Amino acid sequence: MSIFCIALPMGGMRRRDITTFININKPKQKQLQDLVMSFVLRFTYEVAPVFTLMEAVVLERMRHIVGWKDGDGIFSPGGAISNLYGVLTARHYACPDIKQKGLLGKKQLVLFTSEQSHFSILRAASILGIGTDNLVKISCDHRGKMKVAELEEKIIAAKIGGKLPFFVNATCGTTILGAFDPVNDIADVCERHKVWLHVDGAWGGSVLMSKKHRHLLNGIERANSLTWNPHKLLGVPLQCSAFLLREKGIMQQSNEMHADYLFQKDKNYEVIYDTGDKTIQCGRHNDIFKFWLMWRAKGEKGFEAHINRMFELGNYLRELIRKREGFKMYKRLLLVCSVENSRNGRRREKEKRIASSYQVHQSYDDGERISYEIFVIEIELIVKCS
């Protein structure tokens, strides 16, 4: 019942409505979910005080896990938007007057990401007026990790060409191959050339919760910003994505418009809790409560065990497939890798049982038509069929 009480002030719902609501004959969990999800996290502290504070403590805890003492952040409508925030904040950092003056007359901005990175970086280049032609794609090694020497060469080439390199994206957990770009080496390059380093950890960010596996993201604390989706590896229901920053203030400066009917400076609480003026939205969906509740229930130990378990399941599935006659290794993915020679028509019942879903896809690999079998253990695993 305490949950309903704290929810009361958030959405302007009257007590009688809530009583009616919870008496509807639905499974309890669903009632609670519907109730909580119907509340919007508004733009100022006074319209959603509890959820605002929940968001603040969870973001702080996430930054602590990254290794940042201070910093900033926001829950956004997904990893693609968190990545957009990354490019937007870096653009403001490089050229603060773009906010007022626009892009015209500026040096050509250039951004860098690996060829295996998520398409939302490319889209951010389009949305923010930089242009997709000004996104430089860096090639990857056979495991799908960015080639760092090539990154530095291309940054230098852009500078020589009179352009302004301002943003590098390192992906921790690439969407297809599950590769982790070497963050420390990339951070060295970014520091040398004074370029903003964003890490797209949309799915791999959650690995930070495992002491055993977080070395995959070594150097993460040197990044300027990070995308981390609890709605991927941690299993929080869609949508729940955090955009985190090492430094406080810059996100606010980048986005604030000072609407004075909402964001007065002389309130009787700290106005940093008025989150509405540092986002690209105004009111926001309440994505925090389910995550906060899950965190309270499972604890950091629970999340850690969850991540470790997924790695174990991945290794188990990989071994199972490796030992199977008619299968051979295709690519070493994070969790599973192999090629199946399906012409013998074997059924894969055991593998299918431990995966939460299984699909067969047709695709092209270097122009050659192939079919993929995809096993999903909470994240996507790809097995190629020769």
Ligand SMILES: *Cc1c(COP(=O)(O)O)cnc(C)c1O
């Ligand atoms: C899924 C994914 C995204 C996009 O996240 P959404 O929450 O679907 O917007 C971005 N980057 C990577 C690496 C991803 O795997």
